[in-house]
Structures are given as C-alpha cells and as structure tokens.
Amino acid sequence: MKKINLLILDDREENIISLRALLEELDDLHIIAHTDPNEALKVCWHEDITIAMVDVQMPEMNGFEFVSLLKSHPKTNHIMTIMVTAISKEERYLLEGLRSGAIDYLYKPLNPEITRAKVKSFVHQIRLQEEIKQKNLALEVSGKELLLAKEEAEHARKSKELFLANMSHEIRTPINGIMSVIHVLKTSKLSTEQLEWVNILDNASQSLLVIINDILDLSRIDSGKFKIEMEDFSLSKFIDNMDRMFKIKADHKDLRFLIEKEGNLPDNVVFDALRLQQIITNFISNSLKFTEKGTITLHIKLVESDQQGYRIRFTVTDTGIGIRTDHLPKIFQPFEQGDGAITKRYGGTGLGLAIVKQLAELLDGTVGSESNVGQGSSFYFEAWLKKSKTNQPQKPNEPYINFPKLEGVHILVAEDNDLNAFMLAHMLKTWNCQVDIVKNGQQALDAVLQKNYDLVLMDTHMPVMSGFDAIKAIKELEDTDKKNIPIITISASVLAHEQAAAYEVGARYVIVKPFDPVDLYSRITSLVLENKTENLP
Structure with a gap:
C-alpha cells in the first residue's frame, strides 16, 4: 500500500527531529520536513502531501498564513493541517487556526501518545476517503458499463423487433394469399378428394401461422409488451369449436379425439379466449404430433366455484410415445424438447410449451405435465375464469360468398403483392363491389384524385410511397369528400406501434394479414354505411 506523505514545518530543527522520532514508528507515513515555509509550499505543490503539521510561530510566515495559503489553492486545499504551538491555549488562537483551515491543534511540549493517536486517526480517515474514492470511481465505471450495456441491449431489442417485424411481414403476406385461395376453394364445387387436399393445405398454413405467432408472442412476453385482453365469451361454444377442429385432424391420423366434461360447467365466462385457445391448441397439437395410435382426450373439469367465478382445469391426455421423467423439466423451456432424437424425428421449434407456461403465468394460472414412456402424456392448465354478466348469442357460421351484397360500393385496393391483390379483389367482387387495384401509395393517391371511392383498402408496406405516406x-387534400374517404389498412405487421401509427395518420381500422373475411366484411359495411349516413343532405 502506498505510504501517506506527511509534511512537518517548523523553523527549529530540533523540533523537527523530535516530532519525526515520535512518528517514525507509524509504518503508513513518509515524512518530509522543512524549516522554510516558502520551500514547504513548493513541496506541497509538487509532492502528494496529505497531512501537514505546521508550527504556529515562525519568523517569515506564521503558521496561520501558511495554512491559509494552502487552503486558498485547489492543488493544496485537500491537505489536512494540524497546528503545533507552544503559545497560549486561549480561544482566540484556537479560533484563528480553525478559521485559517486547520482541523486540529497540538500543544508543546507534545504528548507522545496523544500525538501518535491523533496522527494515526487522521491516517485512518485518509485511508477511508481513498477507499470511498476508489469505490466511487468503480461505481462510475460500472455505471458507464451498465449504461453501455443498456444501450446495447436496447439496440439489440430494436434490431430484434425490426427483424421480427420484417419476418412477420414477409411470411404473413404469402400466407394471406394462400389462405385467401383456400377460402375461395372451400366455396367452390370440389370433389371429396379435392376438398381433403384443401383441408390439408389449410392445416399446413395454419401450422405455419402458429409458428410465426409463437415467435412473435415470445418476443412480446420477453419485452414486457404482451397484453392480456379479458372478454365475455361462450365456453360451451369454445369447447364445441375444439371438438370440430381436432376431430378432423385426429381422423387424418386414424386417432380418436374425445371431449369429457366434469361438473356443472358455465355457458359464458370472462377470460382471454384467444390465449386459452392458444394454450389448449398447443397441448392438443403436441399430442397429435406424438401419438401414432389410440386416443386424445380433452377433459374439462370444474374444480371449484364462488361468487366471482369458476376454477377450471383443462387436461389433454394422449396415448403417445410419452416423455422420460428426467426430460419433463425441460419441456416448458424455450427451444427445448424432451429428447433430441425425438426432435429430429417429429420436428418442431420447441417454442409452444414455453409460451404456454408464460401465458399461464400472465393469466394467473398454472400448467403441469405427467408422462410415462410408451404409455402417453397428460398436460393441464388450471385458472380462475370470471363469471359473465351477459349471454352471448352464437354467430352464424356461413361462407363469405353468402353475405348480403354491397351494391354500388366502389373500393380502391392498394396492394403490391399480386396474389393478395387478386384474391382480395375476388372476395370483394363476390359481394358485388366495384374494385380498382393499384400497386403503391403514389398510384393510390393519384387514383383518389381522379375518381370517387367509397373506401380504400391500403397495404402499409409498398414501394415508391408507403401506405402510411399515402x-x-x-388526409391533407383540400377536397373535403376525398380527404374524408374511410381507409382500412391491411398489414402483415402485428407490431403494436405500427398499428398505432396507422391510426395516427388517419386509418379507420387496421386488419392484420391473414385476415378473416367476416372481419373484413364487417369493417367495410360499418364504414360505408357510416360514410353514406354522414353525406346525407
């Protein structure tokens, strides 16, 4: 450890020798002595002096003046000064020394024990100050490193968000085209074999959509931007939809799919229906993947109820390959599956159950699993579902081509993807809409200036001019009728800030690709009817 420099200033050499002898046994000190105050000042300027013991009575410059000079300059004002005096102990001398900047007094003849104890105490204070200073410097460096790490993490987050946004757009755009074709084919006259092919294509596109949604959901959960949306929904209809959806898929693998109910289950509840479907669908899809023969069962049990709601357990049991006990803890971790060899055989991203676990936590529920190798597995989700105050009527499920016609409705479609533009126009034309198609925002603006439209369907990401700019x-046009044309954006982006940006620039609704024809029809009819009502004389 570096020694502390201590200056002794006294005009009498014998006093210096005496004081040096008293302090030499203190190992932490390096003593420098002078009889000339001016020479001592030079030493203080050029050496790292920490403590100064200054005699009060000196011929050329007294101790008070010397200490005042030290304290008046930033290079020396940190030096701890102790006045050493043989003059009276009157208060006026003590006050003068303290006013000049001294921190203590020693009186001649010096008491060896007191002198050493005081100097040792000051050395200890200096060591503490040095330690605090070093810790502050370390904290400052650590703070800068943390700030840099935070900036790098924020940059990485934004880069990941941008990548996911682009990936979502690039994948959802072709999926939207594929699913639009599927919608059209399902309304066509097909043979049994052709209809089976279309259903297979539908299942494949839905599986691809699930994967991209899983990736985006995991990103949102990690960044804390995931939102839970509680709503009234029909639990009985939810169960019926599960039955219809998975019986078809089970039939394709020659499996049985059963639904069992236990207890007096409510008809309507308040919960996040989309996330509940995501959890149960994930369980059943896993069972379908890893079950070659036998049965998959969805068991819904009313565990308990009170005045606020119902505690319900959803359990999916299969007769599949099972999972080894030592692999069970890994299956709810991101990018993990029970066994690497199984992953190679059956595929999968390993994201589904990780998202299920995080969704369960966000929904204040619990998940778990049991399994026996070669006999099957069971997965459960349990949570409180609140009581519903309304009875929701079930919506009719009919092909979009049977919706009431929209006679006389002129719609502009701005979409740069040819397949999506063609299928969107085809869908609109089945409702008897008159449709014009353009491929970028500039063409959309030009078309609006040339013709009168009842509605614009605008893709947000297009060349030349984006949908946002268009x-x-x-909205900045002088023509009131044209600037008030209702606009719906149809975007492949699912990022909240992009959807918010669409509303900010003037979009009335935002529809995410791949979209539901029912949702599109509902939005179009509400806006067209609203616009026509506003323009009545």
Whole structure:
C-alpha cells in the first residue's frame, strides 16, 4: 500500500527531529520536513502531501498564513493541517487556526501518545476517503458499463423487433394469399378428394401461422409488451369449436379425439379466449404430433366455484410415445424438447410449451405435465375464469360468398403483392363491389384524385410511397369528400406501434394479414354505411 506523505514545518530543527522520532514508528507515513515555509509550499505543490503539521510561530510566515495559503489553492486545499504551538491555549488562537483551515491543534511540549493517536486517526480517515474514492470511481465505471450495456441491449431489442417485424411481414403476406385461395376453394364445387387436399393445405398454413405467432408472442412476453385482453365469451361454444377442429385432424391420423366434461360447467365466462385457445391448441397439437395410435382426450373439469367465478382445469391426455421423467423439466423451456432424437424425428421449434407456461403465468394460472414412456402424456392448465354478466348469442357460421351484397360500393385496393391483390379483389367482387387495384401509395393517391371511392383498402408496406405516406397525403387534400374517404389498412405487421401509427395518420381500422373475411366484411359495411349516413343532405 502506498505510504501517506506527511509534511512537518517548523523553523527549529530540533523540533523537527523530535516530532519525526515520535512518528517514525507509524509504518503508513513518509515524512518530509522543512524549516522554510516558502520551500514547504513548493513541496506541497509538487509532492502528494496529505497531512501537514505546521508550527504556529515562525519568523517569515506564521503558521496561520501558511495554512491559509494552502487552503486558498485547489492543488493544496485537500491537505489536512494540524497546528503545533507552544503559545497560549486561549480561544482566540484556537479560533484563528480553525478559521485559517486547520482541523486540529497540538500543544508543546507534545504528548507522545496523544500525538501518535491523533496522527494515526487522521491516517485512518485518509485511508477511508481513498477507499470511498476508489469505490466511487468503480461505481462510475460500472455505471458507464451498465449504461453501455443498456444501450446495447436496447439496440439489440430494436434490431430484434425490426427483424421480427420484417419476418412477420414477409411470411404473413404469402400466407394471406394462400389462405385467401383456400377460402375461395372451400366455396367452390370440389370433389371429396379435392376438398381433403384443401383441408390439408389449410392445416399446413395454419401450422405455419402458429409458428410465426409463437415467435412473435415470445418476443412480446420477453419485452414486457404482451397484453392480456379479458372478454365475455361462450365456453360451451369454445369447447364445441375444439371438438370440430381436432376431430378432423385426429381422423387424418386414424386417432380418436374425445371431449369429457366434469361438473356443472358455465355457458359464458370472462377470460382471454384467444390465449386459452392458444394454450389448449398447443397441448392438443403436441399430442397429435406424438401419438401414432389410440386416443386424445380433452377433459374439462370444474374444480371449484364462488361468487366471482369458476376454477377450471383443462387436461389433454394422449396415448403417445410419452416423455422420460428426467426430460419433463425441460419441456416448458424455450427451444427445448424432451429428447433430441425425438426432435429430429417429429420436428418442431420447441417454442409452444414455453409460451404456454408464460401465458399461464400472465393469466394467473398454472400448467403441469405427467408422462410415462410408451404409455402417453397428460398436460393441464388450471385458472380462475370470471363469471359473465351477459349471454352471448352464437354467430352464424356461413361462407363469405353468402353475405348480403354491397351494391354500388366502389373500393380502391392498394396492394403490391399480386396474389393478395387478386384474391382480395375476388372476395370483394363476390359481394358485388366495384374494385380498382393499384400497386403503391403514389398510384393510390393519384387514383383518389381522379375518381370517387367509397373506401380504400391500403397495404402499409409498398414501394415508391408507403401506405402510411399515402394516407397522410390523402388526409391533407383540400377536397373535403376525398380527404374524408374511410381507409382500412391491411398489414402483415402485428407490431403494436405500427398499428398505432396507422391510426395516427388517419386509418379507420387496421386488419392484420391473414385476415378473416367476416372481419373484413364487417369493417367495410360499418364504414360505408357510416360514410353514406354522414353525406346525407
């Protein structure tokens, strides 16, 4: 450890020798002595002096003046000064020394024990100050490193978000085209074999959509931007939909799919229906993947109820390959599956159950699993579902081509993807809409200036001029009728800030690809009817 420099200033050499002798046994000190105050000042300027013991009575410059000079300069004002005096102990001398900047007094003749104890105490204080200073420097460096790490993490988060946004857009755009074709084919006259092919294609596109949604959901959960949306929904209809959906898929693998109910289950509840479906669908899809023969069962049990709601357990049991006991803890971790060899055989991202676990936590529920190798597995989700105050009527499920016609409705479609533009126009034309198609935002603006439209369907990501810029340009037109044309954006982006940006520039609704024809029809009819009502004389 570096020694502390201590200056002794006294005009009498014998006093210096005496004081040096008293302090030499203190190992932490390096003693420098002078009889000339001016020379001592130079030493304080050029050496790292920490403590100064200064005689009060000196011929050329007294101790008070010397200490005042030290304290008046930033290079030396940190030096701890102790006045050493043989003059009276009157208060006026003590006050003068303290006013000059001294921190203590020693009186001649010096008491060896007191002198050493005081100097040792000051050395200890200095060591503590040095330690605090070093810790502060370390904290400052650590703070800068943390700030840099935070900036790097934020940059990485934004880069990941941008990548996911682009990936979502690039994948959802072709999926939307595929699913639109599927919607059209399902309304066509097909043979049994052709209809089976279409259903297989539908299942494949839905599986691809599940994967991209899983990736985006995991990102949202990690960044804390995931939102739970509680709503009234029909539990009985939810169960019926599960039955219809998975019986078809089970039939394709020659499996049985059963639904069992236990207890007096409610008809309507308040919960996040989409996330509940995501959890149960994940369980059943896993069972379908890993079950070659036998039965998959969805068991819904009312565990308990009170005045606020119902505690319900959803359990999916299969007769599949099972999972080894030592692999069970891994299956709810991201990018993990029970066995690497099984992954190679059956595929999968390993994201589904990780998202299920995090969704369960966000929904204040619990998940768990049991399994026996070669006999099958069971997965459960249990949570409180609140009581519903309304009875929701079930919506009719009919093909979009049977919806009431929209006679006389002129719609502009701005979409740069040819397949999506073609299928969107085809869908609109089945409702008897008149449709024009353009491929970028600039063409959309030009078309609005040339013709009168009842509605614009605008893709947000297009070349030349984006959908956002096109909407802003339309909303800045001087023609009141044209600037007030209702606009729906149809975007492949599922990022909240992009959807919010669409509303900010003037979009009335945002529809995410792949979209549901029922949702599109509902939005179009509400906006067209609203616009026509506003324009009545």
